[in-house]
Amino acid sequence: MDVQVKSHERAIAILGVDGENFQVSGVYQGSARKPSSYILTRTGDKSVTVRDLSDFPSHQDVRELMG
Numbered sequence: 001m002d003v004q005v006k007s008h009e010r011a012i013a014i015l016g017v018d019g020e021n022f023q024v025s026g027v028y029q030g031s032a033r034k035p036s037s038y039i040l041t042r043t044g045d046k047s048v049t050v051r052d053l054s055d056f057p058s059h060q061d062v063r064e065l066m067g
Helices: 059-066
Strands: 008-017 019-028 039-043 047-055
Touching: 008 059, 019 059, 039 059, 047 059
Parallel strands: none
Antiparallel strands: 008 019, 019 039, 039 047
């Protein structure tokens, strides 16, 4: 039996790092309360996105990923 669990994204934080803002969204599977992964997006340029982060990004993580 093939059961697919729907996932959805929800913005959970805006981080200010070095004068720029970044949105962190959580990816939730079904009715789970904890995100299965995170998505980081630069708010000024929505085309700059990092998906499938396993942990909530720290300010240093943001600097390294978006630098």
